[in-house]
Amino acid sequence: MGSKEKGKRGEGGASPRARKGEFPIRAEDYELMEPIGDGATAVVRRARCLPLGGEVVAVKIMNLSLRSEADVNNASEEVKTMILTDHPNLLSAYCSFTQDENLWIVMPYMAGGSCFHLMKSSFPKGFEEERFIAFVLRETLRGLEYLHGKGHIHRDVKAGNILLDQHKGVKLADFGISASVYDSMINRNGKRHTLVGTPC
Numbered sequence: 443m444g445s446k447e448k449g450k451r452g453e454g455g456a457s458p459r460a461r462k463g464e465f466p467i468r469a470e471d472y473e474l475m476e477p478i479g480d481g482a483t484a485v486v487r488r489a490r491c492l493p494l495g496g497e498v499v500a501v502k503i504m505n506l507s508l509r510s511e512a513d514v515n516n517a518s519e520e521v522k523t524m525i526l527t528d529h530p531n532l533l534s535a536y537c538s539f540t541q542d543e544n545l546w547i548v549m550p551y552m553a554g555g556s557c558f559h560l561m562k563s564s565f566p567k568g569f570e571e572e573r574f575i576a577f578v579l580r581e582t583l584r585g586l587e588y589l590h591g592k593g594h595i596h597r598d599v600k601a602g603n604i605l606l607d608q609h610k611g612v613k614l615a616d617f618g619i620s621a622s623v624y625d626s627m628i629n630r631n632g633k634r635h636t637l638v639g640t641p642c
């Protein structure tokens with residue numbers, strides 16, 4: 443698990459009043475608030491979108507100058523997947539843009555944080571309620587089924603990448619190392635050559 447989460451949760455949530463095309467693509471249109479997670483490759487912060495009446499969003503900010511060319515390509519693929527993705531159980535992006543050397547990805551704010559965060563803070567021995575576990579798994583699998591139907595594999599499914607909002611919404615996040623099954627890294631048996639992901 444590569445993510446260390448911080449910051450308070452609760453205000454706002456993934457129930458947007460605005461739609462994808464309405465989000466501005468200038469950093470000055472967002473008021474950054476506290477960090478809500480930092481992963482291996484980026485910082486994620488809660489933010490308000492000022493032209494949209496202060497709508498609460500999450501912004502993932504990646505410093506591209508610290509990345510190799512391959513990592514920059516991965517980031518660009520991640521954005522592409524998030525922008526094109528349209529399923530209630532997958533975290534999509536409202537918009538993305540670059541500001542100086544940083545890539546910004548603006549997305550719905552998931553006020554409940556990740557399952558990893560929830561377990562760490564409230565269920566150190568793991569979730570006990572089977573109905574809750576079954577619910578989260580079903581929602582996650584729905585997202586994966588959609589993704590696979592589009593010829594895409596996620597490759598980093600873990601508790602830190604399953605996010606919860608305050609309306610019982612579950613979204614699978616982090617397409618940083620996801621891949622298309624149609625690309626050239628797949629061998630003739632349909633298997634990828636590469637081992638990726640972070641230990642959970």
Ligand SMILES: Nc1ncnc2c1ncn2[C@@H]1O[C@H](COP(=O)(O)OP(=O)(O)OP(=O)(O)O)[C@@H](O)[C@H]1O
Nearest residue numbers: 444445479481482483484486500550551552602616
């Ligand atoms: N939209 C969001 N709403 C609320 N929290 C979020 C959101 N997106 C990410 N986070 C938090 O930030 C953490 C890191 O995000 P993300 O997994 O996208 O970054 P990463 O650098 O790719 O992480 P890693 O590679 O270590 O998994 C998540 O585990 C989650 O806790």
